[in-house]
Amino acid sequence: MSISAAHIGGGDRGEPSPEPSRKPGFIGYLLLLPGGMWLAIFFLVPTLALVGTSLYDPSGSILTGYQMTGYWQNYVDAVRDYAQPFGRSIVYASLATIACIALGYPLAYAIAFKSGRWKNFMLVLVIAPFFTSFLVRTLSWQLLLGDNGFVVDVLQTLQILGPEGRLLATPFAVVTGLTYNFLPFMVLPLYASLEKIDHRLIEAGGDLYAAPFTAFRRVTLPLSMPGLVAGTLLTFIPAAGDYINAELLGTPTTRMIGNEIQDLFTAGSYPVAASLSVTLMVAIVVMVFLYVRRAGTEDLV
Amino acid sequence: MPGSDLVLKSVTKRFGSFTAVDDLDLTVPQGSFFALLGPSGCGKTTTLRMVAGLEEPTAGTIHLGDQDISHVKAYKRPVNTVFQSYALFPHLSVFENVAFGPSRKGAKGVKALVDETLELVELGEYAGRKPAQLSGGQQQRVALARALINRPQVLLLDEPLGALDLKLRKQMQIELKRIQSEVGITFVHVTHDQEEAMTMADTIAVMNGGVIEQMGEPAELYEHPATTYVSNFLGQSNLIAGQVKGVDGETLLLEVNGEKLTAPAARARSDEGEVWVGVRPEKVFLTVTGAGATTAGAGADPGDRAGSNLLPGGVVSDVSFVGVSTQYLVRMPWGQELQVFEQNTGTRDSLRAGDRVDLHWMPAHTFLLDASQDASAGVVLGDDR
Secondary structure, eight states, rough: HHHHHHHHHHHTTOOOOEEEEEEEEEEHHHHHHHHHHHIIIIIHHHHHHHHHTBBBOTTTTTTOOOOOOOTTTHHHHHHTTHHHHHHHHHHHHHHHHHHHHHHHHHHHIIIIIIIIGGGGHHOOOOOOOOSSOOOHHHHHHHHHSSSTTTHHHHHHHTTTTTOOOSTTHHHHHHHHHHHHHHHHHHHHHHHHHHSSSSSSHEEEEEETTOHHHHHHHOOOOOOOHHHHHHHHHHHHHHHHHHHHHHHHHHGGGHHHHHHHHHHHHHHOOOOHHHHHHHHHHHHHHHHHHHHHHHHTTTTTT | OOOHOOOOOOOEEEEETTEEEEEEEEEETTTTEEEEEEOTSSSHHHHHHHHHHHOOEEEEEEETTTTEEETGGGGGGGGGEEEETTTOTTTTHHHHHHHHHHHTTTTSSSHHHHHHHHHTTTTTGGTTTEEEEEGGHHHHHHHHHHHHHHSSSEEEEEEEETSOOOOHHHHHHHHHHHHHHOOEEEOOOOSSSSSHHHHHHHEEEEEEEEEEEEEEEEHHHHHOOOSSSHHHHOOOOOEEEEEEEEETEEEEEEEETTTEEEEEEGSSSOSEEEEEEEEEEGGGGGEEEOOTBOOOOOOOOOOGGGGGGGEEEEEEEEEEEESSEEEEEETTTSEEEEEEEEOOOSOOOOOOOTOOEEEEGGGGEEEEETTSSSSTOHHHSSOOO
């Protein structure tokens, strides 16, 4: 978690300054080799293959093979036909990210500043869900939010939910599942960031006439931005591409872009699936870039 | 600004079973430069934090003028702090750091005020930088400006120069003193550096173990230490065991290992029975045994020797040349090593280890302390900070 925080905020800080007296090390390149190979084989090649696939002529099929015709209309088709699940993905992921901040920030704050000797225990609790499979945990939300589950019962008794109201198979369930699954990815970098804050800075804020909430807004919050940015990225990016939660907790009307891509691949429509994937990737990269620029965390780590 | 002396009345602070500050009474007159001096853990920082509002006193009250501020929240007190290691906001520029206080108070004309304050600390051209881009001395000035701009009734300085190197520290001492006299705000300065305290403060309170050992002007503390602790912590002292044998008017007659000495009654904290006979190393003169009139030191009049306190029979055991002076250790017949600092005026060659010497000093420089106190209390070992 701290690696990602440092990586996102740190920019060029981690690069060692070149030493003029020594030749660029042969050892250095040797050490880079395994990681570089890994990236080349499992990232660069697949990405290029994906972009290539997205430009195939869609009239082919898996059986007959595809023609590489540079058919960029795939993108037009993809954006036109799948605008809705696409938008839904962005909206659900955004809502889940906001919910993660709302739940995760107080939690991370409490762990960092108020937990005392319970700190490690609380951190273990945050990580504990990972001991169980992602699928099992998501499936258990079906029970929790199910029509006969106690949550629905209680909400119906309280008249918050109508007699026919339900939680499962609604956007609420999907966003809840996303929030639940990605909460630790928000809490951990936030905690790492908050924990690093020099407590004297908050005292200095108080000394300089900042009431507790103002001190939080002007000192603690800006100083925790690297963690918040890292947490947001770790939550939003996978949530936008997620399809398990929509699959298990949603309905055909809550399908996200991940579900569509998966279906297209299963159905063999490789070019459209690939162009959707590339579009999603580019959209996320652009959004992340704008977000990081806007948050201006370069100086903070 | 209205009359606003800072008054602490029987203030106590306990952390669990540990008493950090014990029944402390303190009055800091408005506009003074006040130093709380003591080793780490003596309660000086805790005292400061209670004045700042960062700790609440367990008992006792803190008044600022007529106002009882004992339980007023830090952000509502007209008190600002220059923190140890500065605690500058790393995400804000120098300008924004300095503007932090006035902005919170909703002051008008913040920009002009900040510019003016940055001029005062000579940092005008650095307004746009981040704290990390400044040197230690510059950061220190920003911290000072950030606190001063609020025109607090009391400015608290928590070891503000501790992180600076010696030369810069000296420079900032003079600078701080200048700024204090310029703005006329009460400064309460916490430090463990006795030289720093003496250079800057009008009044020094020497703290030890949560209580104030002695309080007064620097020269007063140095010349008339009240306890063995103060005599050792503030400068250095030779403390020799002796007895008071009688009184002759304003003079006490003493016996120290068989030698007859005298001391002014006014300089005695203990005037009967066993006492510590104290004298500062730079007040002691050395005479080579048998050489009679050859005294050391520019100010020494050989004729004075008759009326001097004389301790004969010493042997120089160590000589350290420190440029401006030479520091001798002299082993006395009863085994104790005494310190003597001699100005390098060039009147005579310095002595060598093994030389036989007599020690003498003016009776008026003798002070007497309670023999029940530990003679090595407050001795600063290792570093001379």
